[in-house]
Amino acid sequence: MSDETEEARGRLAEVLRARRESLKRLRDKGIEPFALRFTKGADAAELRRDFERLAPGEEAGIRTAVAGRIMLIRRHGKLSFITLRDTTGDIQLYLSEEHLGEAYGSVDLLDLGDIIGATGEVVRTKRGELSVKVEGLTLLTKALRPLPEKWHGLRDPEARLRQRYLEFATNLESRAVVMARARVLNAFRDVLAERGYLEVETPILQKTHGGALAKPFVTHHNALDMQLYLRIAPELYLKRLLVAGFERVFEIGRDFRNEGIDRDHNPEFTMLEAYAAYATYEDMMELAEALIPAAAMSVRGSLRFTYQAREVDLTPPWRRASLADVVSDAVGETVDHRDEERLRAVAKRLEVGVDHSWGPGKILLEIFEKRVEHDVWSPTFVKDFPREVSPLARPHRSADGLTEQFDLIVCGMELGPAYSELTDPDEQRARFMDQQRLRRTGDEEAHPLDEEFLVALEHGMPPAGGIGLGVDRLLKILVDVPTLREVILFPHLRPESGRS
Known part of the structure; x- marks a missing residue:
């Protein structure tokens, strides 16, 4: 095992311990980390479509409920911003101690990958980002393992396919x-x-x-x-x-x-x-x-x-063309399904392996599949x-x-x-x-x-x-x-x- 692999496993073990500690702290506070249900009002794509004309700094005067996985958390003292991802895409949550009161402290117990629900008013920030100004926050599922590093998706092609659910979770494309x-x-x-x-x-x-x-x-x-x-x-x-x-x-x-x-x-x-x-x-x-x-x-x-x-x-x-015509055009000489001697000669010239028990039709098909089909665009x-x-x-x-x-x-x-x-x-x-x-x-x-x-x-x-x-x-x-x-x-x- 390489030093790099050992170091990575050590970092992962530390993250897993921290997540378990967060889980315990949540339960100590009386917060259920694996909720029964949550009623969504809209998804990210609907909000972007319905409020695309909302001007920077403007409030829509409409409340909604959103849910999804936390992809990014930016904490700035009494303000925090969360990028939330659902099936249709991302939406920003705007959280403040002013609107959440004591509940704002629970933001510190949230991690990337957690699934949360939020209720609040649809607004567009002064910087132009469509957001939900959160008035109520619910932890729906605590993620005990982290998302792939930097949530861009898995970089190792083999790991990406083995844990396809993580690729879908982290990579919109x-x-x-x-x-x-x-x-x-x-x-x-x-x-x-x-x-x-x-x-x-x-x-x-x-x-x-x-x-x-x-x-x-x-x-x-x-x-x-x-x-x-x-x-x-x-x-x-x-x-x-x-x-x-x-x-x-x-x-x-x-x-x-x-x-x-x-x-x-x-x-x-x-x-x-x-x-x-x-x-x-x-x-x-x-x-x-x-x-x-x-x-x-x-x-x-x-x-x-x-x-x-x-x-x-x-x-x-x-285009419609017979198998014999397509093969003939590709190999540069006329062949058909009856001429076994010629087909065996063509197969030999093209280095197509054929069995001695095969008839001419099987040889013709083998030539097509091994040497011709790939070039039919x-x-x-x-x-x-x-x-x-x-x-x-x-x-x-x-x-x-x-x-x-x-x-x-x-x-x-x-x-x-x-x-x-x-x-x-x-x-x-x-x-x-x-x-x-x-x-x-x-x-x-x-x-x-x-x-x-x-x-x-x-x-x-x-x-x-x-x-x-x-x-x-x-x-x-x-x-x-x-x-x-x-x-x-x-x-x-x-x-x-x-x-x-």
Whole structure:
């Protein structure tokens, strides 16, 4: 342990002792340090909006009640100023012995991080700061640990993510992520509600991990004595609802995939999935061109902005191009899903590792994901995927060996797939059996055989289109951060050294 670390721990221990002493003194004075409730009258943003024209030195003649966390205390004898922070921002409290009387002495027992409530008149100080001239002060919660030094936020990136609540408490800019997520989800729901989609909830614990190609988390249900999986996608249950007669459904929820963590991947993430009877993947393109611009407007107020110092334009319509054409343009020679020899040669030239058991469609997709996708910046529907990598999509209406699937790529990231859905139960069974052959060769992400879903399809599912959109990746673009964990409120991190 370094001398600097030892010194920091010593300082923290001293602060903790002082806080405990303050706690005891409060209780000795008969002050409850952890209150039951407090009735707020307004928040900081409302006060700034409602009294923006109040002149310096002017009193509004209106009383209010505010509450929040103490971010700064300035004591000047018989006057004190407190910066109070609530969800919407900061407001200043103006405290004086003249107005508070003996209660003014309790200000000395307050610390940064304490949560307080205050009542008083709205004024603007002579220096122009909107304030509440405090007539009543209530300690609501005594903070027994200090805020990060100087309350600018945590400087250590790892500590910042481990104690995300402290970052949100101390750094107003970091709160934009929380607000943006709420706005995006509200925008999605508004667009879908306008189009007649019904929001539903489907199981997170599933007997079969279907709906995507991914490695699942496994758990055990003690009462039923059976193995279950955290869902990797809600797709197969949403399709059951189409069978049931619900023509337009969607779900916003958490999915789980037991995979690596990097800039664009997290094992737990939020997805929107929507399905519409009597639709195709072209209809899902149009839906995406409504959903994402609505989300962008709710967060950025424009469809044109910068992400990582590059311009982004989300104005529809967006480019449509086949997977083979996008790869051909990028690698400088014509390739398609049938020419395995050429695809293996291209993969070798580009140093893309491919397995000997893979067919040409899988190789084509691997080349795209490893060498092409990152350079697709403008919104693009990369469409018409090989059958072998698309077990749930309908066969292409005019191209043998392909399916009606697209992946939406924006800023070099896949935001989500969409299909003209496969409704033929016999064809679906054949696709599942193809996936079982891949599983036997060691492909852990191959789709399992889901007999219950096949039975549902045999009852008849209407022709349909479906789409999935990754909320976290979209947020990453809209709030302009480089890694996915910046937009996940409490991201998964490796255990700290020395801790289990």
